[in-house]
């Protein structure tokens with residue numbers, strides 16, 4: 001398979017910049033499916049572009065969840081690396097959140113039960129028409145978060161801007177025949193976006209320029225790369241998308257245990273960064289999401305809750321997302337690295353306390369658990 005990013009660069013390097021813009025515009029038109037169909041390009045360019053595939057990603061496997069309207073696409077890249085993209089239909093999300101019933105004890109009591117859904121679905125959970133796609137920014141990830149399958153598999157390489165954009169373009173084309181479209185993008189798939197700063201920035205700018213998505217329909221999630229977070233505040237060309245910060249503990253030692261990439265003093269840095277961010281983007285639609293995956297017996301006691309409230313009070317315009325832990329899949333139950341899911345009642349307790357403390361808080365229902373598509377489960381294998 002061709003390295004499309006490099007090939008295009010070579011073909012277009014002596015051409016006026018507007019040719020590249022014409023191509024980028026055509027990428028986002030779902031009625032166009034080859035370079036030959038771009039009528040604004042001259043014959044000489046058509047000739048050079050005629051053998052270039054329209055997408056830089058090849059579908060290896062396309063899985064559909066039996067539990068909810070989620071698909072997971074395993075893509076093969078030109079150099080035989082793999083990435084995953086998750087496409088989530090979300091019409092009935094509220095109903096799904098309310099029916100979240102499984103307790104961690106129940107789930108852990110039987111090894112076979114570990115991948116059963118934490119929610120009960122009904123027949124009404126079909127024909128969802130609002131779609132969020134979760135895209136990857138790297139093949140693999142070097143951040144090694146302890147609960148994450150991608151982190152355990154290690155880092156392969158950075159994705160090109162084209163490979164990031166094409167996850168959106170593929171999803172657009174997949175949904176178009178159903179009369180649906182991508183409504184939101186979350187960059188929460190494989191990889192740490194801020195370690196691939198330039199390509200992520202370029203991809204986001206091209207998507208924003210050529211699609212109907214606005215800045216607040218895109219959320220980029222970071223585990224906390226301090227120099228890049230500082231850079232964003234100074235970089236006027238980085239689009240003002242929404243940010244989510246993977247917090248997972250408001251106590252430095254336990255955050256370090258969960259996220260080995262945690263830099264000493266990160267929590268203090270985060271408070272300052274969130275305040276500076278809101279000075280730059282004062283709009284209420286630019287809230288920062290704090291992501292908190294709840295790991296039974298690790299970061300979910302009263303002490304952790306109070307630490308979170310205390311830290312969050314120092315940051316303006318934040319939302320706190322509580323995420324039940326999703327099993328990764330290959331650990332025996334007695335493995336020391338095996339995390340447990342916090343009991344649902346305890347997650348509900350945290351949610352109530354956070355709301356009582358004045359925060360906007362949600363419990364995130366993780367879609368696609370039966371196809372290993374939920375938060376932390378992406379690992380480029382078809383293990384179901």
Ligand code: SF4
Pocket residue numbers: 141142143144145148149150151152189190191192223376
């Ligand atoms: S949670 Fe995100 S940052 Fe952490 S290892 Fe997984 S992919 Fe990387």
